[in-house]
Amino acid sequence: MNYNKIVSGKAGTEKFFLGNEAIVRGAIESGIDIYTFYPGTPSSEVGENFMEIFREAGMRWVEYSINEKVAIEVAGAAYARGAKAMVGMKNVGLNVASDPLFALATTRPKNENSAMVILVADDPQQYSSAVEMDSRYFLKIFKIPALEPSNPQECLEFTKEAFNISKELKLPVILRTVTMISHARSNVVIGEIKTSGIEENFDLSKEVNVASRVYFLELKEDQIYNRLKRALEMSENSSLNRIVNENSKNPYDLGIITSGVSYSYTNEALDFFELEAPILKIGFINPLPERKIAEFLRNFKQIFVIEENDTFLETQILAIAQKNRFNVKIHGKDPFSYSKENTLLPMVGELNPTKVALALVKVLNLKPRIDLRQINKKYNLMARQAILCAGCPHRATGYALQKAIKKIKLKTGKDIYFYQDIGCYTLLALPPFSFANVKYCMGSSIALAQGVARTSVSLNIAIIGDGTFFHSGIPALINGIYNNTPILVLLLDNGWIGMTGQQPNPGSDTRYYKEGSTKEAINLEDFLHGTGANISTINHYEKDDEKYISNLTKLIFEKGVDVIENRKLNVILIRDECIQKTIKREAPTIRYVNPELCNNCGLCYNKLMCPAIDSKEEFAFIDRNLCLGCGICEEICPNNAIEKEEPK
Amino acid sequence: MKVDSYRIVLTGLGGQGLVSLLQILGNALKIEGYKVMTSETHGLSQRGGKVTCFLSFGNKLLAPIPMIGTADMIIALEESTILDVLNFAKPDKSTNLIISTYEKHEIEKDYPSLEYLLDALYEISENIYFIPAHEVAVKSLGNLKTMNIVILGYILKFLPIKRDVIETAIKENFLGKRFEMNLKALSEGQKLISKNF
Ligand SMILES: Cc1ncc(C[n+]2csc(CCOP(=O)(O)OP(=O)(O)O)c2C)c(N)n1
Ligand code: SF4
Ligand code: SF4
Numbered sequence: 152m153n154y155n156k157i158v159s160g161k162a163g164t165e166k167f168f169l170g171n172e173a174i175v176r177g178a179i180e181s182g183i184d185i186y187t188f189y190p191g192t193p194s195s196e197v198g199e200n201f202m203e204i205f206r207e208a209g210m211r212w213v214e215y216s217i218n219e220k221v222a223i224e225v226a227g228a229a230y231a232r233g234a235k236a237m238v239g240m241k242n243v244g245l246n247v248a249s250d251p252l253f254a255l256a257t258t259r260p261k262n263e264n265s266a267m268v269i270l271v272a273d274d275p276q277q278y279s280s281a282v283e284m285d286s287r288y289f290l291k292i293f294k295i296p297a298l299e300p301s302n303p304q305e306c307l308e309f310t311k312e313a314f315n316i317s318k319e320l321k322l323p324v325i326l327r328t329v330t331m332i333s334h335a336r337s338n339v340v341i342g343e344i345k346t347s348g349i350e351e352n353f354d355l356s357k358e359v360n361v362a363s364r365v366y367f368l369e370l371k372e373d374q375i376y377n378r379l380k381r382a383l384e385m386s387e388n389s390s391l392n393r394i395v396n397e398n399s400k401n402p403y404d405l406g407i408i409t410s411g412v413s414y415s416y417t418n419e420a421l422d423f424f425e426l427e428a429p430i431l432k433i434g435f436i437n438p439l440p441e442r443k444i445a446e447f448l449r450n451f452k453q454i455f456v457i458e459e460n461d462t463f464l465e466t467q468i469l470a471i472a473q474k475n476r477f478n479v480k481i482h483g484k485d486p487f488s489y490s491k492e493n494t495l496l497p498m499v500g501e502l503n504p505t506k507v508a509l510a511l512v513k514v515l516n517l518k519p520r521i522d523l524r525q526i527n528k529k530y531n532l533m534a535r536q537a538i539l540c541a542g543c544p545h546r547a548t549g550y551a552l553q554k555a556i557k558k559i560k561l562k563t564g565k566d567i568y569f570y571q572d573i574g575c576y577t578l579l580a581l582p583p584f585s586f587a588n589v590k591y592c593m594g595s596s597i598a599l600a601q602g603v604a605r606t607s608v609s610l611n612i613a614i615i616g617d618g619t620f621f622h623s624g625i626p627a628l629i630n631g632i633y634n635n636t637p638i639l640v641l642l643l644d645n646g647w648i649g650m651t652g653q654q655p656n657p658g659s660d661t662r663y664y665k666e667g668s669t670k671e672a673i674n675l676e677d678f679l680h681g682t683g684a685n686i687s688t689i690n691h692y693e694k695d696d697e698k699y700i701s702n703l704t705k706l707i708f709e710k711g712v713d714v715i716e717n718r719k720l721n722v723i724l725i726r727d728e729c730i731q732k733t734i735k736r737e738a739p740t741i742r743y744v745n746p747e748l749c750n751n752c753g754l755c756y757n758k759l760m761c762p763a764i765d766s767k768e769e770f771a772f773i774d775r776n777l778c779l780g781c782g783i784c785e786e787i788c789p790n791n792a793i794e795k796e797e798p799k
Numbered sequence: 800m801k802v803d804s805y806r807i808v809l810t811g812l813g814g815q816g817l818v819s820l821l822q823i824l825g826n827a828l829k830i831e832g833y834k835v836m837t838s839e840t841h842g843l844s845q846r847g848g849k850v851t852c853f854l855s856f857g858n859k860l861l862a863p864i865p866m867i868g869t870a871d872m873i874i875a876l877e878e879s880t881i882l883d884v885l886n887f888a889k890p891d892k893s894t895n896l897i898i899s900t901y902e903k904h905e906i907e908k909d910y911p912s913l914e915y916l917l918d919a920l921y922e923i924s925e926n927i928y929f930i931p932a933h934e935v936a937v938k939s940l941g942n943l944k945t946m947n948i949v950i951l952g953y954i955l956k957f958l959p960i961k962r963d964v965i966e967t968a969i970k971e972n973f974l975g976k977r978f979e980m981n982l983k984a985l986s987e988g989q990k991l992i993s994k995n996f
Pocket of ligand 3: 539542543544545575645649650729730731732
């Protein structure tokens with residue numbers, strides 16, 4: 152990746168930036184001092200870019216924080232002390248960060264330079280999320296301003312604007328994006344990089360740790376009746392809320408209100424019908440500009456509110472129309488009816504231009520030149536599900552676990568349940584392994600197992616990765632150890648945060664990542680021993696143990712039986728590195744199938760299901776372009792038909 | 800050749816280099832003076848499953864997702880995945896369908912038959928190009944991963960991009976040895992243009 156391009160280049164030149172890269176550039180053009188984050192799609196590239204360039208860009212600090220709560224606290228205190236601070240997370244990250252954000256939003260830093268921007272990246276259609284969550288209603292709860300860009304250029308500009316607004320109001324400002332904006336790449340004209348305005352002297356009195364209830368209520372009054380009120384005035388006068396195609400005419404007396412990515416979908420659909428309509432484009436999404444909206448509503452017989460997921464804009468616009476007693480028909484999702492028949496746009500799933508076009512057909516009774524419904528044909532597709540990478544250590548764990556639980560059931564006759572967490576290993580919930588009974592959010596698995604273990608005599612197994620364990624699994628484990636709750640915890644330590652792109656966590660090998668030389672790794676094994684629980688460790692980092700699968704199977708079997716028979720909590724630390732990280736350091740030892748020895752039993756392609764292995768007519772076949780050399784198939788092949796390719 | 804608006808849909812499997820292809824193509828078009836909008840896929844959706852990306856360019860900024868029925872070109876890096884995005888083709892059958900003949904089968908799943916595929920394609924377009932990009936990538940270059948750039952070389956035939964511009968764009972994506980290899984892949988792809996598929 153070419154990170155340098157973020158900091159290089161003269162003001163006025165045009166770059167080809169990802170929305171997320173444009174956000175980084177915008178922050179540097181605002182004189183940012185500190186960025187803290189926890190990775191999560193689609194927000195991760197912001198932090199990764201900052202990590203590469205922050206020293207060169209003259210920033211004081213960038214960190215992968217342990218979770219979103221800590222990230223927002225670190226950035227929040229820096230903001231209180233007079234820094235320009237920014238924190239980044241995905242939608243659900245805001246849930247984790249929400250507790251401190253209440254207090255943070257209410258406090259009012261005394262330092263002139265203080266400014267804070269909170270990047271929240273939503274993921275409509277939950278392409279890479281455990282739930283589909285529209286974070287916008289949080290804005291009402293936190294009572295803070297928010298901006299929403301509709302393309303990468305706006306990502307840069309709105310980030311700068313967010314810093315300006317925050318600096319002026321002394322309220323944190325949320326920059327809200329969605330996947331299709333964070334991961335859109337487009338022409339972006341850059342501006343001047345600004346140096347930090349931070350001062351060495353600062354006033355922290357009464358800022359961070361306010362014990363007085365009365366004082367806090369006063370601050371809350373100030374937040375609502377003073378700072379938010381000024382935010383409203385800004386929103387009314389902001390060019391981020393503007394009418395596009397103001398003088399255009401259409402025979403339907405239709406005006407459109409939209410924001411963010413939906414704005415571009417709206418244009419695409421209007422173009423398709425060769426239709427023009429005035430559009431009130433909302434970039435300053437909280438607080439909404441009531442006067443501006445009312446003035447816009449006044450001019451039309453029909454208004455179409457076009458937004459993705461929840462009806463954040465529509466419910467407020469309905470209220471504004473009612474308050475002004477306008478006789479205008481407002482089309483959208485009919486939010487109070489909860490009726491699938493009444494809604495013109497779905498409340499579930501991502502929006503796109505086609506959905507907007509179909510809605511326009513309905514609202515305006517259009518006869519399109521091509522029949523959209525007819526184009527929308529269904530084909531017999533080959534379904535493909537996401538799978539673990541070839542050579543993924545979690546596949547080896549899944550394979551051993553499957554064997555071990557058969558043996559445990561045979562010996563004890565007990566039922567076995569699995570609690571999944573969030574990471575690549577979540578894919579073990581799919582065939583051929585199917586290890587999942589309950590799954591909530593990051594860090595839940597260990598507590599979920601306890602809930603069932605406390606109310607039944609079954610064996611309950613939590614499956615959690617090292618990244619997630621550090622993020623929020625530790626309190627749940629301590630809860631289980633302290634209460635002496637008999638569960639089996641499989642801690643899948645692949646050394647990295649695999650799912651979001653192999654970012655480091657506190658246990659990662661500091662030799663193998665940028666900034667690692669400045670860190671002190673935490674030894675997970677020592678840490679676990681410190682809790683006094685029953686800990687066993689198995690290590691497959693060298694990948695040279697020819698009996699790895701059978702040793703792991705044996706260990707899981709023994710500890711599972713111990714949990715059942717001795718009612719003891721057990722943790723198995725499975726240390727086996729994410730293969731995507733290993734192959735960046737050393738070329739893999741690729742395996743091949745010796746057709747002479749293979750009797751096509753199918754164990755490797757049906758039971759292990761490594762995607763590098765296929766079946767030809769008479770024997771299994773390893774695609775040498777896909778094999779990453781974990782060696783697990785070699786161990787499990789009962790005919791010793793899988794061998795190492797000689798290095799060339 | 801100056802283009803007002805042009806929409807491309809790209810599809811394939813995670814790990815096939817769709818995003819690199821998208822970045823290089825988009826960057827080159829940007830250098831050629833267009834407003835470009837692409838949407839990349841990151842994260843879980845890339846773990847081996849199907850991936851769809853979009854690229855639109857022209858004299859104004861378009862949306863990161865196009866309408867169905869409006870694509871000028873559809874590229875599939877894996878043959879069967881073209882079926883997922885045929886709805887983007889124009890009803891007048893003018894859309895260029897660029898299909899790499901690489902097939903990735905999965906155990907215990909029926910791969911769409913060639914007959915079914917051809918029927919579907921001929922109903923949709925009169926401009927279908929099957930490109931044996933994987934064979935070229937493996938035979939001439941010894942690396943399946945360069946398949947995406949072989950395809951890139953081929954589609955230059957339809958796009959307003961000069962050779963030196965595309966080289967600059969490739970250089971910004973790949974350094975050193977990988978640059979050399981991908982430049983070769985590009986040339987192999989361009990050689991295919993003179994052949995008929
Ligand atoms: C609250 C929250 N923050 C961030 C994410 C994004 N995310 C998904 S999985 C994951 C971490 C996975 O790491 P680990 O547990 O080590 O598993 P691996 O993917 O390495 O197997 C993250 C950060 C999320 N789902 N929820
Ligand atoms: S083919 Fe065998 S050695 Fe290669 S990645 Fe798959 S399981 Fe591992
Ligand atoms: S990224 Fe790493 S942990 Fe995730 S599936 Fe691939 S090999 Fe496994």
